[in-house]
Amino acid sequence: MxxxxxxxxxxxxxxxxxxxxxxxxxxxxxxxxxxxxLAVSGEHAVLTAAQSDVFIEDLNSTNGTYINGKAVKKxxxxxxxxxxxxxxxxxxxxxxxxxxxKTMILRPGAFGRAPGVIGAPPTAATPPAAGxxxxxxxxxxxxxxxxxxxxxxxxxxxxxxxVASVTKRPGGYVLSHVEGSRRPSVNGQPVGEESISLKxxxxxxxxxxxxxxVQN
Numbered sequence: 001m002x003x004x005x006x007x008x009x010x011x012x013x014x015x016x017x018x019x020x021x022x023x024x025x026x027x028x029x030x031x032x033x034x035x036x037x038l039a040v041s042g043e044h045a046v047l048t049a050a051q052s053d054v055f056i057e058d059l060n061s062t063n064g065t066y067i068n069g070k071a072v073k074k075x076x077x078x079x080x081x082x083x084x085x086x087x088x089x090x091x092x093x094x095x096x097x098x099x100x101x102k103t104m105i106l107r108p109g110a111f112g113r114a115p116g117v118i119g120a121p122p123t124a125a126t127p128p129a130a131g132x133x134x135x136x137x138x139x140x141x142x143x144x145x146x147x148x149x150x151x152x153x154x155x156x157x158x159x160x161x162x163v164a165s166v167t168k169r170p171g172g173y174v175l176s177h178v179e180g181s182r183r184p185s186v187n188g189q190p191v192g193e194e195s196i197s198l199k200x201x202x203x204x205x206x207x208x209x210x211x212x213x214v215q216n
Contacts, residue, residue, distance in 0.1 A: 002054055002079075004033070004047075005091040011153070012163075012178055013088075018054060023047040025085065026059075039063050039086030047077075054092065056083060133173055133198075133215040135166065140209050149173065157184070162207035164191070166198070173198045173215070180207070 004016045016023075016033055025033040026044040035044075041061035048055045057074040058065035066084040067075055077083075079094035135156065137145045147156065149166055155178060157163035162180030166173055174195035177183045183190045184206040186198065198204075202213040 002077075002092060002094045004083075005093060006033075006035075007089050007091070008087060011155075015179070018047065018049055021049050023049075026061075035085060035088055037086050037088070040088075044085060045083075052094075133168075133213065135204070136212045136214055138203075138210040138212055142209075146214075156206060156211070158207045164204075164206055166213075167195070171197075173213070175204065182207075 002018050004018065006013045006016070020032075023033065024031040024043065024046050025035065025040075026042050027035060027037065027040045028042040031043070041059070041063070043059050044061045045056055045058050045065045048057065054077045055074060056065065056067070056072070056077055058072065063086060064071050066072065067077070067081055069084070077092040079092065081092045083090040083092065133149045135147045135149065135154075137143055137147075147154070149168060152168050154166045155163055156166065157178075157180070159179070162182055162184065163178040164184045165176045165178050167176065174197050175184065175186060175191060176195045177191045177193075183192070184204060185191065186196050186202050186204055188203075188205075189196070198213045198215075200213065200215045204211045204213060
């Protein structure tokens with residue numbers, strides 16, 4: 001039936017596979033897709049799947065639901081349609097669509113929260129306290145290269161193949177799966193829906209490339 005790719009400021013936050021007939025979207029925790037933002041109504045919109053078609057309907061939300069910049073009440077979604085809810089952009093990808101083009105912009109983002117829950121980026125008023133760290137490539141043509149983790153969120157991998165994010169938190173660094181049918185692994189353990197905490201010396205396997213997490 002397709003999937004939804006949620007992004008904020010051109011940074012992909014989460015992907016949702018549409019697997020059932022009715023999928024709700026809103027700020028309340030009981031929704032299938034929870035967007036924890038005040039611009040989003042408690043029960044904002046609903047997606048209804050009928051065979052290969054997916055419709056979206058606005059549930060009389062306060063700020064409205066937009067598709068490709070146009071306010072809608074109910075509309076059939078087409079491949080690559082962009083649904084706008086508050087500041088969030090939700091791209092609809094039909095089941096047989098090609099891999100979407102990803103914009104790899106390293107900006108602060110919100111990854112690794114509870115499954116399905118999306119929040120705003122950390123503000124400058126609460127800077128993370130984790131110490132400096134880096135990722136060192138161990139094999140391949142880039143072996144020996146070291147990437148300093150100077151941003152709140154750093155994305156690594158091959159767009160369209162496998163992408164992961166390393167997020168700097170007050171208590172340390174965590175790795176999250178962002179894109180790709182195969183999931184990255186840490187010390188041989190695949191990354192699930194929730195983030196995995198990183199510690200010095202951990203070996204990350206991403207798109208066939210092995211990297212080591214180094215923290216001073």
